[in-house]
Amino acid sequence: MGHIFIHERWRSKYKLENMIIKINFFCEVR
16 A cells, blocks of 8 residues: 555656656747
8 A cells, every 4th residue: 555655656756757847848949
């Protein structure tokens, strides 16, 4: 149960970092 919780937190962190990378890429392109 704890492992699943850690995995969910890792997934949300990964999504957040992915979003930041996409925003940075967007800003550099414009």
